[in-house]
Amino acid sequence: MVSVNIDKDPHFRRIIVNEDKCTKCQLCIPSCPSAAFSDLNIFSYEADLCFGCSNCLEYCPYDALDFENWSASNPLELNRLFLLGASAFEIHLGANLEALENFYLKLDLNSVKLESFSIGSEKMTDLELAESAIFIAKMTREQPNFEDRLIIIQCDGIPQSGARLPNNTDKDLKSIHNADLVLKALKKNNLLLPNIFVQIAGGIDDKSLAKAHALGVEIHGIAIGSWLRKKILELNAEEAKHLCKKIINQSKTNAENYRNLAVQK
Numbered sequence: 001m002v003s004v005n006i007d008k009d010p011h012f013r014r015i016i017v018n019e020d021k022c023t024k025c026q027l028c029i030p031s032c033p034s035a036a037f038s039d040l041n042i043f044s045y046e047a048d049l050c051f052g053c054s055n056c057l058e059y060c061p062y063d064a065l066d067f068e069n070w071s072a073s074n075p076l077e078l079n080r081l082f083l084l085g086a087s088a089f090e091i092h093l094g095a096n097l098e099a100l101e102n103f104y105l106k107l108d109l110n111s112v113k114l115e116s117f118s119i120g121s122e123k124m125t126d127l128e129l130a131e132s133a134i135f136i137a138k139m140t141r142e143q144p145n146f147e148d149r150l151i152i153i154q155c156d157g158i159p160q161s162g163a164r165l166p167n168n169t170d171k172d173l174k175s176i177h178n179a180d181l182v183l184k185a186l187k188k189n190n191l192l193l194p195n196i197f198v199q200i201a202g203g204i205d206d207k208s209l210a211k212a213h214a215l216g217v218e219i220h221g222i223a224i225g226s227w228l229r230k231k232i233l234e235l236n237a238e239e240a241k242h243l244c245k246k247i248i249n250q251s252k253t254n255a256e257n258y259r260n261l262a263v264q265k
């Protein structure tokens with residue numbers, strides 16, 4: 001799976017510290033869940049540890065922190081990765097559907113088995129979200145051999161929320177709400193096709209799938225990031241290896257089940 005960025009997605013940015021403004025007051029240090037800031041001898045910042053959550057911004061009283069956004073991905077580079085064996089991609093997009101189409105139509109989809117589209121940035125309105133899902137379904141449907149590929153529409157909620165709102169146990173409600181909108185929009189337009197699946201991401205934990213179903217939102221799957229990373233860090237190496245193997249096997253079974261479901265639908 002190759003992740004690519006079409007617009008300004010929080011997964012594709014990191015903090016830069018403006019050295020001219022930074023007083024090394026260290027107030028930002030406790031705000032970072034990945035310990036990108038440290039005070040070993042002197043205040044320092046390790047950019048490779050930043051995953052773009054934005055927690056730290058409000059902690060700096062000197063306006064010394066800002067985001068550096070990575071440039072959008074190049075479809076030709078993605079095609080090269082397909083030649084090297086990549087068979088799945090996930091596109092993070094904003095509300096710029098023209099940019100999505102320009103990118104997507106340059107892809108060579110012959111060897112692609114799975115396409116995932118992440119929508120639902122905090123800046124998108126409900127209407128934009130529904131329009132994006134409909135656009136994705138129509139755009140993918142028009143490509144040759146559409147039925148041979150699995151299409152995931154991932155409804156993001158609060159990005160990287162495992163690191164934010166620590167005491168809020170309902171961090172996944174935003175992504176569940178977004179998935180509800182998307183499912184309704186696809187159904188209404190007869191676009192919930194056999195090989196199109198809807199999943200949620202952002203604030204997800206081990207209860208989220210059941211919670212969505214209890215709310216009547218029939219999502220097909222979940223993407224767990226921050227919550228699981230934290231859990232794995234609590235384990236020793238052997239336990240972590242065991243859990244990862246279990247997750248991989250379960251994911252393979254789920255994927256196989258969905259593949260069969262798509263064939264039967």
Ligand code: SF4
Pocket residue numbers: 014015031032033034035036037049050051052053054055056057
């Ligand atoms: S708090 Fe978040 S945005 Fe700020 S440096 Fe840490 S990971 Fe990056």
Ligand code: SF4
Pocket residue numbers: 017021022023024025026027028029043059060061062063064065
């Ligand atoms: S809070 Fe701002 S000024 Fe203080 S150390 Fe962090 S970046 Fe520098």
